[in-house]
Amino acid sequence: MSTPTSQPDAALAPTRPQPLAGEETLFEGSPSLVPSLGALLFAILTLGLGLLPLWWKRGGTSYRITTQRVIVDRGLFGKTLDQLDLYRVSDFVVERPFGQRVMGTGNIRLKTLDATTPELVLASLPTDVLALYERMRAAVETAKEKRLVRLVENE
Numbered sequence: 165m166s167t168p169t170s171q172p173d174a175a176l177a178p179t180r181p182q183p184l185a186g187e188e189t190l191f192e193g194s195p196s197l198v199p200s201l202g203a204l205l206f207a208i209l210t211l212g213l214g215l216l217p218l219w220w221k222r223g224g225t226s227y228r229i230t231t232q233r234v235i236v237d238r239g240l241f242g243k244t245l246d247q248l249d250l251y252r253v254s255d256f257v258v259e260r261p262f263g264q265r266v267m268g269t270g271n272i273r274l275k276t277l278d279a280t281t282p283e284l285v286l287a288s289l290p291t292d293v294l295a296l297y298e299r300m301r302a303a304v305e306t307a308k309e310k311r312l313v314r315l316v317e318n319e
Contacts (some may be wrong), residue, residue, distance in 0.1 A: 180280055190299045191229040191291055195222050198290035206269070225235030227248040227286055229296070234274070234284065247307060250300070251307040252278045258297050277315075 178258055196271040198204050224240040225270040236246045242304030264270050274284045291298065308314070 168267035187230045187232045187299070189228065189230050189247075190303065191289070191296055194226045195289060196267065196269045196290040199263055199267060199269045199290075201263065202263050204267065211312065222288075227289070229300065232307055234286070236284070236286075239312060246281060248274070248276060248278055249307070250285055250304045251311045251313050252276045252303045253300075253304045256297055256301065258293055260293060269293075272300070 197215065198207060203214075203218055203242060207218065220240075223238055225244075226237045228235040228237075234248045234250065236248075238244045238246070238303055250271050253276050255275040257275070259271040261318050269290050271295055272286045272289065274286070276282060276284060
């Protein structure tokens with residue numbers, strides 16, 4: 165009679181969220197370590213030591229934006245994974261302060277109909293945030309059409 169071997173259960177192993185059918189990645193990455201001109205000057209004036217609080221503030225955050233959802237993974241030691249389906253997005257705000265425009269970064273603020281995440285800020289994105297916004301806006305409209313979601317505004 166053989167004894168069962170102690171193999172770790174593959175189903176319990178932590179994994180990244182798997183892409184859904186027909187899902188395309190629009191952006192994947194972390195917030196910029198030096199998001200603005202002010203942060204760059206701070207790092208220079210402190211001879212590079214200013215990068216430590218900037219790294220800590222970034223907090224191990226990573227973003228994955230697809231045509232169907234936004235996934236935010238946060239935490240240096242303990243991890244928190246937050247997922248927002250795009251059909252729940254009701255409004256966008258693109259923020260590009262001068263210091264961030266100089267460094268090529270920006271923020272996208274999503275106002276949502278999600279109970280746990282009424283507002284989600286994608287901060288210090290190291291990409292062309294206007295182009296990303298346009299791709300996300302189109303993906304939101306497509307996701308709403310697929311789910312037959314219509315927003316009705318009350319005045």
